Amino acid sequence: MPVSLHHIVVDAHDLPGLARFWAGALGWRILSERAREVVIGPDESAPVGICFMPVTDRKTVKNRLHLDLTCGAQDRESEIERLLALGARRADVGQTGEESWTVLIDPEGNEFCVVRPKATLIG
Secondary structure, eight states, rough: OOOOHHHHEEESSSHHHHHEEEEEEEHHHHEEEEEEEEEEEEEOSSSEEEEEESSSSOOOOOOOOOEEOOOOGGGGHHHHHHHHHTTOOESSOOOOOOSSSSEOOTTTOOOOEEEEEEHHOHH
């Protein structure tokens, strides 16, 4: 049997705080909360979750890996505003303004994007 993706692991200073941000952003819930690990997911049987692990150092450079989120085209701007209200901030990583995505950072500075739905990118 080949390997499969189990968790996406995110280093964090405030594990419960960052887990709550991402659970709220994705409409997920906290599945497991320990002193050195918090796991979120849509439910216990989901094939993939996000695991938050403690680190002592602060984030200093752009992520080599980031998450792309999407929603319905008509909801995109309101979803960006919702994410900002949850604690995200807009980020400038060299965009031109013509991109089909919006770059945000979570409360600990991890970049992520809100992209247009695939159906709107075809053609």
